[in-house]
Amino acid sequence: MxxxxxxxxxxxxxxxxxxxxxxxxxxxxxxxxxxxxxxxxxxxxxxxxxxxxxxxxxxxxxxxxxxxxxxxxxxxxxxxxxxxxxxxxxxxxxxxxxxxxxxxxxxxxxxxxxxxxxxxxxxxxxxxxxxxxxxxxxxxxxxxxxxxxxxxxxxxxxxxxxxxxxxxxxxxxxxxxxxxxxxxxxxxxxxxxxxxxxxxVGDAAEPSSVWQDTAGGLRLIGRNPRLLAIIALLWTGTMFANAAEGIAVPLTDSLGEGPAQLGVLLAANPLGVTIGGLVVARVLGTARSERFMPVLVALSLAPLLLAGLVAVAAGPGRGVYTLVVALLFVAGLGASWSIPLNVSFVQAVPSAYRGRAFGVAVSGLYGVQGLGALSAGLAAERVPPGAVVALAGGLGLIAVVPPLLGFARTRPAVAGDGPAGGPSVS
Structure with a gap:
């Protein structure tokens, strides 16, 4: 095919x-x-x-x-x-x-x-x-x-x-x-x-050091609006979508549940991501799922806003806990936007640069996940955990707008094998 x-x-x-x-x-x-x-x-x-x-x-x-x-x-x-x-x-x-x-x-x-x-x-x-x-x-x-x-x-x-x-x-x-x-x-x-x-890189490439290769990968991303938009969307969306994991324990406690229910709450989002990813890749395909990107990104964050508001307004209770878990699962379904985004990233990176480009993207991903969890934990010292979840969802919906617009404005392109591959790499 x-x-x-x-x-x-x-x-x-x-x-x-x-x-x-x-x-x-x-x-x-x-x-x-x-x-x-x-x-x-x-x-x-x-x-x-x-x-x-x-x-x-x-x-x-x-x-x-x-x-x-x-x-x-x-x-x-x-x-x-x-x-x-x-x-x-x-x-x-x-x-x-x-x-x-x-x-x-x-x-x-x-x-x-x-x-x-x-x-x-x-x-x-x-x-x-x-x-x-x-x-x-x-x-x-x-x-x-x-x-x-x-x-x-x-x-x-x-x-x-x-x-x-x-x-x-x-x-x-x-x-x-x-x-x-x-x-x-x-x-x-x-x-x-x-x-x-x-x-x-090939035998004809000029000898370079590890630091030069690292700088080359960063320059490749910095000069390519498509790659910048993809990474900005990946990092921003992930940071806010996963922030609730940092306060899963106090959130479960605030809902009146114990350690056994904590595991279910933590598993809800990954389960949604798993099912949503299979649907996006197998049913929608890359082209259609990319067109649905704004909807999927919103779906990964809006349920967090609703879950937090429900937790704050309704207080502890098994029914409230079940609803929060269900909303986290729906947020996971939306988080399947990372699948078509990954494909777009690969298409825009020359083959010889893919290793270091993946390194930059994944390293930042680890960093923003830690930052999101730490920020949520610090906020939960002052406000209820449910309010922190609502803030993560609400602020995330605002923060993803610029990278989504940048992603929509840059045209998809298939990179070549050299450093000039991609729409904006000189």
């Missing part, structure tokens, strides 16, 4: 692409393994120190490299053949995680190994995302992105649930060894199935 074909692709057509299967399967496997390790190491640190702060720091450390050094680390995906980046990252992570599983490893060494494992995340994910765009195109890429998103949501849930059960019957060290095994399987699977492609 050509990229110009507006017909939505089927799941069978996507899985028929030989190289997509290992990219999808290893991503799911590694995500489950990551959640196993995250829980196991957090439990291990807490068992040794009895410190909630150190346990929380351990859990959060795996996200630090993306937020701090993602744009720099992701340049690796554009400096070497991407299949080699994927395989090497998995092999090194398997060795490092196995080292973490050695009984009696000093705590500073454990945290140091965890940091090294986390540093390999941005190169791996940037290479995987860029390679996905190389092996799939048009509607197949849109459906593949949706399937990957579903895989992420399901793998996280499975990983956390399985980790909680395994840690109760096995030692954290054994669970860490299971995580190391997932990286070994992933490396072997990728090595056996991926085609060998050259370095994306």
């Amino acid at each position: 050509s990229e110009a074909d507006p017909r939505p692709a089927t799941f069978r057509e996507v899985f028929a692409v030989r190289e997509f299967r290992p990219l999808f399967g290893t991503y799911t496997l590694s995500t489950i393994g990551d959640e196993l390790a995250r829980v196991a190491l957090t439990v291990l640190v807490y068992q040794r120190t009895d410190s909630p702060l150190l346990a929380a720091l351990t859990f959060a450390m795996s996200f630090l490299p993306w937020a701090v050094g993602g744009p720099v680390l992701s340049t690796v995906a554009d400096r070497f053949p991407r299949h080699r980046v994927l395989i090497a990252s998995d092999v090194v992570r398997a060795v490092l995680v196995a080292g973490m599983a050695v009984p009696g490893t000093p705590l500073p060494v454990l945290l140091g190994l965890l940091l090294l494992v986390s540093l390999l995340g941005p190169p791996f994910e940037s290479a995987r995302s860029a390679l996905m765009a190389d092996v799939l195109e048009g509607e197949r890429y849109a459906v593949a992105t949706s399937l990957t998103n579903v895989s992420l949501q399901v793998a996280q849930v499975v990983g956390f649930v399985v980790a909680g059960g395994l840690v109760t019957v096995l030692s954290p060290s054994v669970v860490l060894l299971l995580d190391a095994a997932t990286f070994v399987v992933s490396a072997v699977w990728l090595a056996a199935t991926l085609d060998r492609r050259p370095t994306p």
Whole structure:
């Protein structure tokens, strides 16, 4: 099926692409393994120190490299053949995680190994995302992105649930060894199935440093109005749409519910995103879903405004809690706008720049999610949690207007293979 074909692709057509299967399967496997390790190491640190702060720091450390050094680390995906980046990252992570599983490893060494494992995340994910765009195109890429998103949501849930059960019957060290095994399987699977492609930049490119590559990726985005609008919409919409997660505990408490209901409340939005993403990719297709972008963005934020107002006006009660959860689910359906936006982003970025461009986009995404959650937490110190949710939805509806207008005013374009690809890159 050509990229110009507006017909939505089927799941069978996507899985028929030989190289997509290992990219999808290893991503799911590694995500489950990551959640196993995250829980196991957090439990291990807490068992040794009895410190909630150190346990929380351990859990959060795996996200630090993306937020701090993602744009720099992701340049690796554009400096070497991407299949080699994927395989090497998995092999090194398997060795490092196995080292973490050695009984009696000093705590500073454990945290140091965890940091090294986390540093390999941005190169791996940037290479995987860029390679996905190389092996799939048009509607197949849109459906593949949706399937990957579903895989992420399901793998996280499975990983956390399985980790909680395994840690109760096995030692954290054994669970860490299971995580190391997932990286070994992933490396072997990728090595056996991926085609060998050259370095994306090509042999004729001028030698450059990591910092020059990073600056080149930032310049590419800065000079392209289409990419600027896409990233502004992605960051702004995500920051306000996910802010409520930062106050999920006090919000659930204010509704008169307990820890069991907290899990349901937290799962409502991701479940909506999962279902909405499948509908957008499989039913609407890229072209139609892009035309519906303003509606989808509004749908991701307006239910938050309503949920917050309901929580403030009605007070605690099982019926109010159920309505809030339902509204969060609807907001998740709307948040599926990220699927067509991802396709538009890929189409506007030259292949040789995709690794570092993904790095910039994802790094900012981690940053704004943290900023949104922190802002919501600070606001909840002074006003009721429901009011904070309403503010996030209301302010978000206003804040997304400029990037939506910018997105609508820039024409879709398919980038070429060189740095001049795209409508505004000189």
